[in-house]
Amino acid sequence: MAIFGTGPVLLDSPEKMFEVLKELVGSDASRWRGMIDVWDMNGDVTWRLEVNNDKGPGEGNTVQAFIGDYLVLTYGRLLKLSPDEV
Numbered sequence: 001m002a003i004f005g006t007g008p009v010l011l012d013s014p015e016k017m018f019e020v021l022k023e024l025v026g027s028d029a030s031r032w033r034g035m036i037d038v039w040d041m042n043g044d045v046t047w048r049l050e051v052n053n054d055k056g057p058g059e060g061n062t063v064q065a066f067i068g069d070y071l072v073l074t075y076g077r078l079l080k081l082s083p084d085e086v
Contacts (some may be wrong), residue, residue, distance in 0.1 A: 011071065
């Protein structure tokens, strides 16, 4: 996966969230699927990326990340890191 090839990916913009989602999901969403939510709370716009894989309960990998978080794909698992963990 090209976007994850150099290490953790900083979600610094909505465009970067779409890049991550498009790369993980690919053309058929058979392994990963997800969505991007956007809402406005009193003038403060919040973006959230949620991605999950095709594993069953107890084995699944669901990640919710916001702008400013980092994502890393390692050993087939998607992990969210805070800036102080990078």
